[in-house]
Amino acid sequence: MQKILSRVAVAALAAAFATEAMATEWNVSVWGKRRAFTEHIEKLAELVSEKTGGEFTMNISYGGLSKNTENLDGISIGAFEMAQFCAGYHPDKNRAITVLELPFLGVRDLEEEVAVSNAVYAHPAVEREMAQWNARMLMTSPMPQYNLVGTGEPRDELAEFDGMRVRATGGLGEAFRAVGGVPTSVTASEAYQAMESGVVDTVSFAQHAHLSFGTINRATWWTANLNPGTVNCPVVVNIDAYDALSDAHRQALDESVPEAVAFYLENYGKLLQRWDEVLAEKNVQKVTIPDEELAKFREVGGQPIHDEWIAEMSAQGMPAQELYDLVQQTLEQHRASN
Template sequence: MTARLGSRAAALALGVALSVGVSSANAQTVDGPSLFWKVSTWGNPRAFTAGLEHMAERVKEATGGKWQMRVFYGEQLSKAKENLDGLKANAFEIATFCNFYHPGKNPALMVTTMPFLPVSSYDDMARVRAGLYENDILKDEMAQWNALYYASTNLPQYNALGRGPAPKDPTDFKGMRVRAGGGIGDAMAKLGAVEQTMPATETYTALQRGTVDAVFLPYTYAHASYKLDEVADWFTANLSPGTSDCPIVINKNAYDALPQQYKDLLAEIQPELLEVYRKAYDEADAKFLPRFQERLEEITYTDEQLAAFREAAGEPVWHEWVEANKDQFDAQAVLDLTLELAGQKGS
């Protein structure tokens, strides 16, 4: 691909079939200066970080080792909630962040957390996120943090994993203390749950100690990544109220200083991440779902129950989000774009 990041800093080239894991025999060396880029994330290596590692490997390979990237795990460089601040301070060159960790820093991107958006497949969600990254409102929002969207980590739909009495009906969430951020948290609140927001790294202790009764995370890899099944009794298999977005973003100053051939290399690698994440999440589900089914009670809701949940906690949350943000930016336009992108089925 020859498309450049530039003003189109993060559009995934959906539909382009690229080979993931280019062999060294076929890799073309890109000549340029010696660089060392730091990548800030949290937790341990897992499906969520597969794209970061792939990017680092490909950059090193293509430049003959001249451009090195190192992924720093476990909040070594920054707390998960402060990665945008670190980019603004030029503390590192690449970072991940989750929008619902700090809604005030990225209010427009919070549209991806709206519950029961009409997206279901992996490709649907990837298309919506890529299109949103092209919107001027969202790009300007990131520019305030000296950041450019690069690619989404394409988180799957969320489901709940919890301890204590299992919610056999969505109404059973009433009174439960639930870790669920953004629009998903708002949806749970409409069911009478008590919404709590915390980084994923804190969920194990919270569930173990009873600070929360249930945790919503991407199904199933994230629950397993933080070993929540060790301290849980049940999980929901098909509630799937929505997801969030935890994009990979690049320090704008660092990107602008790159020679053009390095910018082109990043653009070439960018669409590969779509397939890297697809494979990583599929492999995680194949590995962890049987373990969940063996250890935990599996809760599957009927179509009627899910329809009632959508009616009570779907579109009403969308409209409240627009009303709450309309004075900051054109929230209705962002929601309309999201729904428009969700309705597109590829070209």
């Protein structure tokens, strides 16, 4: 009897070790607070856990693991397994995907933003550059076109942008610079304080960020149709952690990405539908820029910056023209298929 009990105990212990070995727990570094911008990550964690019977879990940390500007560095050293970052925070580290942050690319909606992001992420130049940081692209965080909030008299003419201090990163910052603006790249978390203290006159964000980071609460006006472009913020995973997944866990992760992005699009769509209500609740004036002013902005802040980016990146050995053409071709194909 004692021998039988010993065998049972050993078997139980072996089963326990096997279960523990099968379990996967990932730490995920994001920032701010839970919002429309992070809902696909929350959904991904939920789906992966469901599909693996709770064997693969994700601990999502909002600022507890790293600064948002250092998430890619954290991924590179394996400080955590998954992270979100924005290309404009460190364009020198992710040069290839900055093509997606060029102003006035002509992307019309979130679905098109997903299409062009997926195409660029799959390009070998992006894969090689991300591999230098031990990072693998997982999914995009599609955002609508950015628009300004500001205080005082609305700025609805291009001449009024001259000398305007604006929180804008990447290609958007260059577009505002082209019309006399003074861009500053304070992080999203610092934008409210920068606006409150007068460091900036205006802040360029997508709708969810104006809400989440409170800049809408200081605003008296918002531009409804400036639409100069957007910021590209991928979610990446540590290559070693991804490769170490069991086949079943890797399949659960990969298969859950499209579902998570679809959930994100649906959720963000609801926010866009009630945006006018938000403006009314907060007594923020909706400003429409005249078409002729928008045309002037595109003329100086669009193609010239595109050409400059292509020349600069090409000189650094990047297939810049190829990446730029890929965006335009993807937009054409996406629209043709719809």
